[in-house]
Amino acid sequence: MPTAIFSSFESGLIYAIMALGVYLTFRILDFPDLTVDGSFVTGAAVTAIMLVNGYSPIISTGAALLAGFAAGSITGLLHTKGKINPLLSGILMMIALYSINLRIMGKSNIPLFSESTIITSVKEIWSKTGLDSFLNKGMELLGLGNSVPSTWAIIFIMLVISLVIKFALSLFLKTEIGLAIRATGDNQSMVKSFSTNTDNMKVLGLSISNALVAFSGSLIAQYNGFSDIGMGIGMIVIGLASVIIGEAIFGAKTIARATLAVIGGAIVYRIVVALALQVQFLQTGDVKLITAAIVIGALIIPQIKDKQKEKSMKRKRLKELQMQQTLVKGAKEVATAKSNL
Amino acid sequence: MLQLNQIYKVFNQGTPDEKLALKSLELTLEKGEFVTVIGSNGAGKSTLMNMISGKLIPDAGSVIIDGKDVSSVDEYVRSKMIGRVFQDPMAGTAPHMTIEENLAIAYGRTNKRGLRLGVTKSRRSFYKEKLETLHLGLENRMNAKVGMLSGGERQALSLLMATFTNPKILLLDEHTAALDPSRADLITKLTKEIVSQNNLTTLMVTHNMQQALDLGTSLIMMDKGQIIFEARGEEKQKLTVEKLLHEFQRIKGEKMLNDRAVLI
Ligand SMILES: Nc1ncnc2c1ncn2[C@@H]1O[C@H](COP(=O)(O)OP(=O)(O)O)[C@@H](O)[C@H]1O
Ligand SMILES: [Mg+2]
Numbered sequence: 001m002p003t004a005i006f007s008s009f010e011s012g013l014i015y016a017i018m019a020l021g022v023y024l025t026f027r028i029l030d031f032p033d034l035t036v037d038g039s040f041v042t043g044a045a046v047t048a049i050m051l052v053n054g055y056s057p058i059i060s061t062g063a064a065l066l067a068g069f070a071a072g073s074i075t076g077l078l079h080t081k082g083k084i085n086p087l088l089s090g091i092l093m094m095i096a097l098y099s100i101n102l103r104i105m106g107k108s109n110i111p112l113f114s115e116s117t118i119i120t121s122v123k124e125i126w127s128k129t130g131l132d133s134f135l136n137k138g139m140e141l142l143g144l145g146n147s148v149p150s151t152w153a154i155i156f157i158m159l160v161i162s163l164v165i166k167f168a169l170s171l172f173l174k175t176e177i178g179l180a181i182r183a184t185g186d187n188q189s190m191v192k193s194f195s196t197n198t199d200n201m202k203v204l205g206l207s208i209s210n211a212l213v214a215f216s217g218s219l220i221a222q223y224n225g226f227s228d229i230g231m232g233i234g235m236i237v238i239g240l241a242s243v244i245i246g247e248a249i250f251g252a253k254t255i256a257r258a259t260l261a262v263i264g265g266a267i268v269y270r271i272v273v274a275l276a277l278q279v280q281f282l283q284t285g286d287v288k289l290i291t292a293a294i295v296i297g298a299l300i301i302p303q304i305k306d307k308q309k310e311k312s313m314k315r316k317r318l319k320e321l322q323m324q325q326t327l328v329k330g331a332k333e334v335a336t337a338k339s340n341l
Numbered sequence: 342m343l344q345l346n347q348i349y350k351v352f353n354q355g356t357p358d359e360k361l362a363l364k365s366l367e368l369t370l371e372k373g374e375f376v377t378v379i380g381s382n383g384a385g386k387s388t389l390m391n392m393i394s395g396k397l398i399p400d401a402g403s404v405i406i407d408g409k410d411v412s413s414v415d416e417y418v419r420s421k422m423i424g425r426v427f428q429d430p431m432a433g434t435a436p437h438m439t440i441e442e443n444l445a446i447a448y449g450r451t452n453k454r455g456l457r458l459g460v461t462k463s464r465r466s467f468y469k470e471k472l473e474t475l476h477l478g479l480e481n482r483m484n485a486k487v488g489m490l491s492g493g494e495r496q497a498l499s500l501l502m503a504t505f506t507n508p509k510i511l512l513l514d515e516h517t518a519a520l521d522p523s524r525a526d527l528i529t530k531l532t533k534e535i536v537s538q539n540n541l542t543t544l545m546v547t548h549n550m551q552q553a554l555d556l557g558t559s560l561i562m563m564d565k566g567q568i569i570f571e572a573r574g575e576e577k578q579k580l581t582v583e584k585l586l587h588e589f590q591r592i593k594g595e596k597m598l599n600d601r602a603v604l605i
Contacts, residue, residue: 004509112590176454181436183446184434193433194502197418230346 003190006149008274012267013158014219015238017165018260019266021212027258028173028339029205031079034236036213038097039071041232043214045101045221048110048227057118061218069207069212071097076203085153101229108229117222126153139210154223161219165212166259172208173255213239221321234288241291242266244298269294342542343370343393343510350388350566361387364566370510375536375543377553379585380563385547389563390514395543395568409510421451424503424541425508426496426516433499434490439481440498443487444468445501447507460473471505475531493524504535511536517552529556550582558589562589569596 018040025033043064048061071093078089102108126132135152150156174176183191184201192198213235221227246265252258269291276282276290350363370376374604378386391397395416403412411419427433434443445459445468459487460468464485472480477498479490487495497514500514504511513532517525533556536543547553553560562570562585569592572580 001375161510172456173459174448174458175456176459177456179442179445179459182442183435186437187432190433190435191446193420193425194419194424194446194447195417196446196454197415197417235491 007251007272012270016266018216028120040217043217044227049216064218069211072210080199424508
C-alpha cells in the first residue's frame with residue numbers, strides 16, 4: 001500500500017506536466033483543447049521509435065516536445081485560419097493523430113524494457129550517489145522503514161523537472177507575449193484593440209500546451225517501459241481533473257499559485273485513483289469512470305455551494321428586514337402609548 | 342490626419358434585414374481636432390467608428406490615416422495608431438489581470454511585444470505615474486485584479502490605457518453612457534484633460550447634446566448613415582442645444598420634402 005502511494009507520487013509528477021499544458025489552454029486561453037488525447041501519444045510514439053532506433057534518450061525526448069508543439073500549432077491553425085470551433089478543431093486533430101501515431105510507431109505497441117531511457121539513465125547516476133540508503137535511513141528513523149521505495153531517483157528528478165517547467169511557465173506568462181496570451185483568453189476584443197494578433201497568440205498557446213503534453217507522454221512511456229496507441233484515451237479529462245482538484249485544494253489566486261496547485265492536483269488525482277482501486281469491488285478498467293465522476297463532481301459541487309450560499313444570504317437578509325419591521329412597529333406602539341399618556 | 346472617402350457599408354446584404362448603415366460618407370479630421378458625434382439610435386455612429394478602427398471593412402470607399410490608405414489593413418495592425426474606449430466598461434480591460442498587467446498590455450500597443458517582463462521596476466513606476474494623473478488612488482492598488490474595480494474606475498483605466506501611448510487617433514464610443522451621472526462627469530473631465538494635454542485627434546460619440554457642445558472643437562450630426570450637419574471652429578462654439586435641434590428639424594424637413602418629390 002505505501003509503495004502504491006510512492007508510485008502515485010512518481011507518475012503524478014510526470015502527469016503534472018501534461019496537466020500544466022491543459023491548464024494553459026483550458027484556464028489561460030479559455031480553449032478546451034481535445035488535441036491532448038492524441039498529442040500525449042505522439043510524444044510517447046516519437047520517443048519510443050527513436051529509442052528503438054538507437055537515438056539518445058535526451059534527443060528522443062526533445063523530439064517528442066517538438067512533435068507536440070507542431071500538433072498544437074495545427075489545431076491552432078484549424079481554429080484561427082480555418083474558423084473551425086475550438087472543440088471540433090481539437091477533436092479533428094485528436095482523430096488525425098491516432099492514425100499519425102500508428103504510422104510513427106508502425107505497430108500499436110512498442111516495448112522499451114531493454115532500451116536505455118531517461119529514467120534508466122537517471123537511476124544509474126543516482127545509484128552512484130548513495131542517496132537512497134541515506135534517505136531510507138531517514139525514513140526508518142521516522143518509523144516508516146517498511147514503506148521506502150525501491151529508489152528515490154524518479155521522485156527527485158521528476159520533482160525537479162515539473163518544478164522547472166512550472167517556474168518557466170509562470171515566468172513566461174508574465175512576459176509581454178505571455179500577458180498578451182492571457183489577455184487573449186480574458187478579453188479578446190480588448191487585446192486586439194491594443195494591437196495584438198490574437199490568432200498568433202492562440203496558436204502559440206496551443207503549441208506550447210501540446211509540447212508539454214507530448215513531453216509528459218514521452219516521459220510516461222519511458223517510465224512505464226512501453227508506448228501504446230491507447231495510452232492517451234481520456235487524457236484531457238485526467239488533465240482537467242488535476243487542474244480542478246488542484247485549484248480547489250491549493251487555490252488559484254495568482255499564476256504562481258495556480259501552477260503549483262495543478263502539480264499538486266495531478267498527484268492527488270493519482271493517489272485518489274490508487275486508493276479507489278484498493279476497493280474490492282472496483283477494477284482497473286473503472287479508472288476512467290472514476291475520473292469522469294471526479295470531474296463531474298468538481299464541476300457541479302461549487303455550483304451547488306454557490307446556490308446554498310446565496311439562499312442562506314437571502315434568508316439572513318429577510319430576517320434582518322423582519323427584525324427591522326418589528327422594531328419599527330414596536331417603536332410606533334411605544335410612541336402611541338406615550339401620546340396616550 | 343484622418344480621411345474617409347465615399348464610405349459605404351451594407352449589413353445583411355441580400356436578405357430581408359438588409360440595412361444600408363453608411364452611405365457615401367465623407368469626413369476629414371485635421372491633426373489635433375476633437376470632433377463630437379451625435380445622432381439618433383441606429384444612425385451609424387458606431388459603424389463609423391468600426392470603419393476607422395478596422396473592426397469592419399467598408400464595402401466601398403477608403404480610410405486614410407496619416408496619409409496611408411488603411412482600408413484593408415487588419416484591425417490589430419491598425420490599432421497601433423488608434424486608441425479606443427467602448428461604451429461597456431467591461432470591454433476595455435482584462436478582468437482577471439491586475440491593473441499593472443493591463444497597463445502592460447496597453448503599453449505593448451506601440452512597443453513590439455517580446456520576452457521581456459511586462460512589469461519591471463522602471464515600468465511599474467512609469468505606470469504608477471500615469472495612474473496618479475487619474476486621481477482615483479488606483480496607483481496604490483496596482484496589484485488588484487481589474488474585475489474588482491467599479492465601472493467608473495474601469496472606464497477611467499480604459500481611457501488611460503487607450504491614451505497614454507499617444508495614439509494618432511482616439512475613438513470614444515459613448516464611453517460615459519453606461520455610468521451614473523457623477524462618474525460620467527468624472528470621465529468627461531478626464532477625457533477633456535487627457536485630449537487637450539496630448540493634443541489627440543479625437544472622435545467622440547455621445548448621446549448627450551450638451552456634452553457634444555461643451556467638448557471638442559468640431560461637431561457632426563449623423564442620420565441614416567450620413568453626416569447631415571457639420572460645425573467647426575467658431576461656428577461650433579456658438580452652437581446651442583436649441584439651434585442644434587432646430588437645425589436637425591430643418592434638415593429632416595428638407596429631406597422629407599426631397600423624398601416626397603422623388604416619390605411624386
Ligand atoms: N453587425 C451588424 N449586423 C447587422 N446590422 C448592424 C450591425 N451593426 C449595426 N447594424 C445596423 O446598422 C445600423 C447602424 O448601427 P450603429 O452604427 O450601431 O448605430 P448607432 O451607433 O448610431 O446607434 C443600425 O440599424 C444597426 O441595426
Ligand atoms: Mg452605437
